[in-house]
Amino acid sequence: MGLFLQPDYTGHPDLFGPAFSFLIEHPSRKPVLFDLAVRTDFDKLPGYPKWVELKWDIVVEKDIATILKEHKVDVDGGAIDAIIWSHHHWDHVGDPSTFPGSTDLVVGPGFMEQYNPATRQDSSLLKTDFEGRNVREIDFEKEGNGLKIGRFSAMDYFGDGSFYLLDTPGHSVGHICGLARTSTSPDTFVFMGGDASHHGGEFRPTDYLPLPKDLKPSPLKRRAPVCPGHLLQEIHPDASATKPFYNVTNALSHDKAVADWTIDGLGEFDAHEHVLLIVAHDDAIVDPAQIDFYPEPMNDWYEKGIGPKVKWLFLADFEGAVEAQEKGEKAFTWGTYP
Template structure:
């Protein structure tokens, strides 16, 4: 991990962004066939310091669930019916405005809280991927630039193969004039090559010069480089404080974030690398179930690639155990949410 004479640290706060219900047999194996768990779809506020308060860059990672479920297409709503109950409030925007356990502006100010207006105060939104429970209500962030994995805009338009047809996505989910895709990931051959260039693999969509100009200056040097066992990491600010980690397997464009929050202290935001912490620990495996077409599938588009991503994360955590304090947070980790209520905005990790 990068070290410098004057290290830069980011500040991270968790955000409530809706809750969904996961039937255990679709996510872990072995599973209780009757168990259904209400889990969060977490978002995170990340603040990168500038030379003064006016130069702080505020990023939101993932937007969770839309507060208006009618904003999803009919095919999406049919899928969402299997994830009920779904709780839409507080959503990501409400969590930014009021903070955890706050109900109105007067109470927030009385308690010394901080308010953020998602339409004005958020500079960048990074999405781990564009499944329905991560895209939220993008129109709330009307002045932000959106940054997504390569191929994401193509996925929204054309789908991602037979398991994820186009009617499972909204073509206008992201503001095209304010969206930037991270650079295409170099192929390593084998499964990676097939994943990147095989049938249905999406094409990269270049961003306009005006949109690129709204990103940090470091974006001009963005490239995928090895980092601590991860073959493809992108130094977002160019100072080692925040890395985008290519995390293939779940769906095209899936990325994680790796953040430095203090001396020798880091947070890994794992998105949907898995949906249950017991998979990451090895206590459970990834569930395989009937794909409706005579075969088996998992919640990941490419199960073996997803397993490879998990293996790299596991190796990374093992190798850093004695040298750094690394906390991993998954998007749907109900146990983490219950144990860390005090770390939701305006609290911090």
């Protein structure tokens, strides 16, 4: 955990997480996928030896194409219009070769120059990811026509306000996020955060969304059903109710200053009650499942009250820090990672 996010909180040394892929359906267009998670044969990827050295535990039971086929989606027949990659990392790109050539590949600005395996020997991607398919690199300036949503440059993917791509740099070159409209009365959205952030503690709390005085449901097992917010505030490095718990390190950023700017922007979206922000590795909403997973739709997340229910669940990671604080021990330490 400490290599990627700081400080090191007592009792939470490791970073756990799923790898989410999103299916975005449209009433009159073919659906698209936002990210493909991890391929089953991830050991074939160029970066695999490094992961072994880091002692990462990677478990992939099925790839995305298989999951879709099991639910009667005609993947081989071209049912999916496009695969949109948030960025180039192995736990997001999956295996595009499991989709036919009729399925486009969509990437962010500057992506091909930086990561194309046909021209870059140091690419972490495979040539089979690109072979036989149209690759579209988004130009937000031209295709977005100056559109901004929040602080981010944006483009209306279908041209009808139902799904947007957002230019969210910092973590990697060409990193993009997705924003899908899930209802119109009221207007609600799911924000697909990719790796713009890896943990809710990077963009919560904020001035727009302070740490509540009472947390219900309680994220801490020993403080159910209601947890006093001051217990979490007391372990915060600044004892703050309006500053995020974590800082991202250089190791998790292509450009840390830009990554910090993007993370601040996530906090602005996240504070809006009509936006459900899900970063790609949010472990807090998985076990037990706090949202509706495929094949169930997510359009009614707002009516079900899922947003406020999951907002502060990430604080469960700090249970050990709270216990240490109560014993008069250190709740956190700062590592040597810049």
